[in-house]
Amino acid sequence: MTARNISRFWEWGRKIICVGRNYADHAKELNNALPTEPILFLKPPSAYVTEGSPILVPFYSSNLHHEVELGVVIGKGGTAISQSNAMDHVAGYALCLDMTARDIQEDCKSKGLPWTLAKAFNTSCPISEFIPKERIPDPGNVTLWLKVNDQLRQNGCTAQMIFSIPFLISYISKIITLEEGDLILTGTPKGVSAVQEHDELQAGIEDVITMNFKVNRKNQ
Numbered sequence: 001m002t003a004r005n006i007s008r009f010w011e012w013g014r015k016i017i018c019v020g021r022n023y024a025d026h027a028k029e030l031n032n033a034l035p036t037e038p039i040l041f042l043k044p045p046s047a048y049v050t051e052g053s054p055i056l057v058p059f060y061s062s063n064l065h066h067e068v069e070l071g072v073v074i075g076k077g078g079t080a081i082s083q084s085n086a087m088d089h090v091a092g093y094a095l096c097l098d099m100t101a102r103d104i105q106e107d108c109k110s111k112g113l114p115w116t117l118a119k120a121f122n123t124s125c126p127i128s129e130f131i132p133k134e135r136i137p138d139p140g141n142v143t144l145w146l147k148v149n150d151q152l153r154q155n156g157c158t159a160q161m162i163f164s165i166p167f168l169i170s171y172i173s174k175i176i177t178l179e180e181g182d183l184i185l186t187g188t189p190k191g192v193s194a195v196q197e198h199d200e201l202q203a204g205i206e207d208v209i210t211m212n213f214k215v216n217r218k219n220q
Ligand SMILES: CC(=O)CC(=O)C(=O)O
Pocket: 018, 019, 020, 021, 022, 023, 026, 030, 067, 098, 100, 186, 187, 188
């Protein structure tokens, strides 16, 4: 059996654990209350899409939003990890989009239903290449940005997160055991907006990485 390579973590079929409303400016733009504890939801590994393949608008949505986020790739699993040890469990990072069918999410929220249809569809998690840990020495202070058709829509710093990366790793691992190859999406800053078929998305982390995706529509 060949050894698995963490730099292709998305092929391992591991969990994608997402944090919602982790930036006050984004919670405010959607008129959401600030969380007192992390808000968690999941995406399946079938949500991954890598550069070269398109993001597909789900057939049941007419308001698909981009959310640029820093992804934390777990390199060493654990349960009830302490905040002081948390960064020892990180292998690296990925630039991620938490694609969200906002119309469906609003409908689910109003009916008290889970967000699965809004957040977990195929191609709802576009990701960059794996970024080794050493390339982002301070993940709590990097700028993420996203452009749609060359127009800047999001530009936020991870220093604005309400819950820090060590806190999130510790909090999540008390509830859900973290495994090597899991990915944590740490929430989005303000500026989320709708994308349309044929749009071109470009996103980046400072001078560390950029990625490009096209948007297509899924017909049934
Ligand atoms: C309102 C949301 O969709 C929450 C979320 O995903 C976020 O990043 O914040």
